[in-house]
Amino acid sequence: MTQPILQVSHLTKRFGGVAAVLDVSVDVLPHETLAIIGPNGAGKTTFYNMLSGRMTPSSGKVTFEAQDITGLPPHRISRMGVSRSFQINNIFNEMTVRENIEVALTAYHGDSRRWYNIASRNRPIQQEADMLLERLSLTDLAVRRAGVISYGDKRLVEIAMVLATRPHLVLLDEPTAGMTPDETHRVTALVKSLAATGDYTFLITEHDMGVVFDVADRVLVMHRGQSLVLGTPQEVKMHPEVRRAYLGDAEEEIAP
Ligand SMILES: Nc1ncnc2c1ncn2[C@@H]1O[C@H](COP(=O)(O)OP(=O)(O)O)[C@@H](O)[C@H]1O
Ligand SMILES: [Mg+2]
Structure with a gap:
């Protein structure tokens, strides 16, 4: 068993x-x-x-x-x-999508105050940021300021920041709340592909029965x-x- x-x-x-x-x-x-x-x-x-x-x-x-x-x-x-999903206001709007993920990674590795120095010189953090951008299909948005991307994409950045803490168990509380059907579909597909990596166990609360099933x-x-x-x-x-x-x-x- x-x-x-x-x-x-x-x-x-x-x-x-x-x-x-x-x-x-x-x-x-x-x-x-x-x-x-x-x-x-x-x-x-x-x-x-x-x-x-x-x-x-x-x-x-x-x-x-x-x-x-x-x-x-x-x-x-x-x-x-x-790890549980944060709210969107944990995202730094003035930073790029990539920088937000680097901050989360640097914080996880122990020092969030000097994130720029650490992240810009630290190869493992760069590589992990690339991997997370890829897994969340955010590579194309990597250099955009987080403040200007869509609501749905912000929630994906939020999930990337959760995954930056290398969780084994991820708690998602209504991850598709307020999303358009397209955005909801993206999140659903994403959770399925993340689950398929075998790296994570997910608990997910959700109102949309289509998503649930x-x-x-x-x-x-x-x-x-x-x-x-x-x-x-x-x-x-x-x-x-x-x-x-x-x-x-x-x-x-x-x-x-
Ligand atoms: N901090 C709190 N103080 C008092 N009651 C609370 C608190 N948090 C939740 N509740 C109550 O607990 C019940 C369950 O709420 P909640 O866990 O938010 O449900 P759900 O997430 O399923 O909508 C509700 O009746 C809510 O009012
Ligand atoms: Mg609730």
């Missing part, structure tokens, strides 16, 4: 009397893409926040690569190889903080409760 890369067991987060995440358990296998779906407020972001260390769980346990990471601070968890090896459906169903896209599609919820018969509708 393959050892899971991530083991989540009975994870719970309470805010006052409300359980945003309640008793969620899931094993994630190396190199799989697991989609997490569910209506707004289902607890997806809170779940991520506990995996990345931004929030301390109320109870339960998170094990990553056989180490207990429950409640560790974000920088420790990130160092161990768990296209990229995911397995799907976890969350509802009111709890795990409702965990299975292959096919199993999830056929599940009566999911069908009810997604057909709009339930009290709560799945937001678009």
Whole structure:
């Protein structure tokens, strides 16, 4: 049996009397893409926040690569190889796409203040930047200022900056939110090609069911903080409760 890369067991987060995440358990296998779906407020972001260390769980346990990471601070968890997408405002608009990636790489290698000196003289960083530009199909935009590229391309730069930290596990929170259908298609294709490199395991939250069933090896459906169903896209599609919820018969509708 393959050892899971991530083991989540009975994870719970309470805010006052409300359980945003309640008793969620899931094993994630190396190199799989697991989609997490569910209506707004289902607890997806809170779940991520506990995996990345931004929030301390109320109870339960998170094990990553056989180490207990429950409640560790974000920088420790990130160092161990768990990375989540930043928001676009982490991008430096005055710098080029390539320079943004070099900053992220230089920060990862230990010194962000002198990034220019280090990056411009450091061959491994140059080569890694080239590789990331290539993997994200951003090579043609490498010398453009990040401030002038499209919204969709900015989100790709954001993903490149996440990958610069050499994560084994990547958490993507609604990576296609606000994108045009074309941009959404690019991100979907990209996540699939990154997954195919065998270097990454992805957790991805997403509202677009087309995207979910296209990229995911397995799907976890969350509802009111709890795990409702965990299975292959096919199993999830056929599940009566999911069908009810997604057909709009339930009290709560799945937001678009
Ligand atoms: N910092 C917080 N303080 C209080 N309640 C929160 C906080 N973060 C999230 N919640 C609540 O937890 C529930 C789950 O939210 P969230 O994890 O953002 O869901 P999702 O990402 O699935 O839309 C919601 O009811 C939300 O209002
Ligand atoms: Mg959310």
